[in-house]
Structure formats: structure tokens, C-alpha cells
Amino acid sequence: MERRNFLRSLALLAACPLCVKTAFAAEGVHWSYEGEEGPEHWGSLGEENGACSAGSQQSPIDITGAIKADIPDLATDWKSGGTILNNGHTIQVKAAPGGTLKRGDKTYDLVQYHFHAPSEHLVEGKSFPMEVHFVHKHAETGALGVLGVFLAPGAANATFASLAAKFPQKAGEEAALDSIDAKGLLPSSLKYWAYEGSLTTPPCSEIVDWMVAMEPIEVDPADIKKFTALYSMNARPALSANRRYVLSSS
Ligand SMILES: [Zn+2]
Numbered sequence: 001m002e003r004r005n006f007l008r009s010l011a012l013l014a015a016c017p018l019c020v021k022t023a024f025a026a027e028g029v030h031w032s033y034e035g036e037e038g039p040e041h042w043g044s045l046g047e048e049n050g051a052c053s054a055g056s057q058q059s060p061i062d063i064t065g066a067i068k069a070d071i072p073d074l075a076t077d078w079k080s081g082g083t084i085l086n087n088g089h090t091i092q093v094k095a096a097p098g099g100t101l102k103r104g105d106k107t108y109d110l111v112q113y114h115f116h117a118p119s120e121h122l123v124e125g126k127s128f129p130m131e132v133h134f135v136h137k138h139a140e141t142g143a144l145g146v147l148g149v150f151l152a153p154g155a156a157n158a159t160f161a162s163l164a165a166k167f168p169q170k171a172g173e174e175a176a177l178d179s180i181d182a183k184g185l186l187p188s189s190l191k192y193w194a195y196e197g198s199l200t201t202p203p204c205s206e207i208v209d210w211m212v213a214m215e216p217i218e219v220d221p222a223d224i225k226k227f228t229a230l231y232s233m234n235a236r237p238a239l240s241a242n243r244r245y246v247l248s249s250s
Contacts (some may be wrong), residue, residue: 004105004229031202032180039236040070045055052135053205056228058239059197059210066248072104073249074147074190074211076134080181084163088171090114090119090234091202091227094164095182101136101145108145112180116229119150121212128152128216129224132185133200144208147192149185154218159184164223167230187215195246200236211226214250228240 029046031037037045043053052058073166085092092114099110113133130151138146151160159181163193166175190213198206 014172015156019164024164029202033235035125035231042204044201048114049202049204051198051206052202054161055204055206056242057197057244058204059200059208060122060238061197061241061244061246062122062125063187063193063195063212063237064124064130064241066227066246068250069110069247069250071192071194071247072106074192075102076100076183076186076190077102078182079140080179082177082180082182084166084168084177084180085174086168086171086230087114090116090231091163091167093177093180093182096111099182101147102135103145103209106138106145108138110182111135111137113185115227115231116149116235117202117224117231117233118235119148121148121150121236122238123150129157130219130227134182142207144155146208146210148210148212149187150213150216151219151224152216153221153224156220156223160217162221164226167226169230185217187217189213189215191248191250193246193248195244197244214248 029040031045033039042049071236079096081096083094092112094108094112101108101110113132114192115130115132117130119128121131128150132151133148134147136146162180168175193212193214197208198204198209199208
């Protein structure tokens, strides 16, 4: 990794001597989903984002050719409530403290969940209108365990409808949620695909145990529109699996 960064630094020096200072000084640089600051440029928007272009275990991916395996069941114990925020890239709910996800003998704490449109993961090349990411952190190792759930148009989902009614309209706006229960966004089955990957936004760190639920949830198309009115495209395109295995729990 260090060698990669070093090589990248050399490449930067050669490509653009005057850019070097800015590139190295940049911290939490601005990024977006299109144009000059879009996904194909994330890796060069700042040294800390190097993994976005140099990494070999990036996310999302197209889930295909999964291998059936004896992987641990998932169990969530999330608390209701939290704070809903428009962070300029997505709508994110800061979770109420104390919520957990158990995967076998590993326990992760729920930190936040947020939405993408369209879905970031693909299944056999096919995308869904939206995907929610429940971001958990392992208290001791710091590893992230992110559970992705696809959202498909259909019957209304009460939890998603309540959230959609409260989406803060402007970046930076935040509102308290009284009794939103995130469990309402889970499908009836928690069978899932698992693989090792990365954050799907800069700095694209390769620290994520990905779990993607096989069963989508249905939500009211009108509620999807409330999200896409704010963020019509906030999905990183799928990257190469690079010989990684995707395991399937069924
Ligand atoms: Zn995400």
C-alpha cells in the first residue's frame, strides 16, 4: 500500500508539478458523482483518496457467480430514533446509540445508515432503484460491517415513508427523528451475499465486510421520487471483483 502511494506520488509529480501541493494538502476534498470530481477522478482528488484508483478490493461490485457457503446468520438489535441529515452527498440517519449487528461471534455497532439511487451493487448486472447501507463498526478492530438492502418499487414501506416525509431539503440541514425504527427497512429474510471490499465514497478505504441482503424491500415509488428529487444519481459505478469470492448464505 505504501509502495503504491509512493508510486502514485511520483506519477502525480510527473503529471502535474504545480498540482502537487494542492493534491497533498487537500483534506476532505470536495467530490461528486459527475464531471471533474466524479468517481473516475476520486483517486486523484487528494492523497488520502489513493485507494479509490489504486485499490484492488473496491466496492461496489456486480454480484455474480456467488459461492454457497456456511456463513454466519445475521441478527440485528437496533434502537429506534436518531437524527436525519442531508450531508450534500446523501440522506443519512445517525443511529441512536446501542444498536448492534451480530454476525456469528462478531458484534458491530450501528453508526449510521444512508441511501443511494440507483443501487450501487448490481445483481447479475441488474441495478435496483435504490440501496440503503447500514454502516456498523466493530468496537475493537475498527473494521466496518456494512449491510446493504435493495429498495424496489411496490407496496409502501411505513419506515421509508416516514423518513421520506422528513428528508431535509438542503445540504447541512438536520432534524431529530422520534420513533423511526430502522428494522422496518429490513426484508423478511436476512439471507445475504458476503465479500470483502471498501467504502464506496472517498477515501474508498478497504476496511469493509460487505453483507448484501438477497431479498429487496418494497417501497412506494412516490417515496423513491422524494429521494431522487434530492439525489438522482449518487451511486459509484461497480468495480472489478478482482478475483474476490462472493459467498452466499443459501
Ligand atoms: Zn453507501
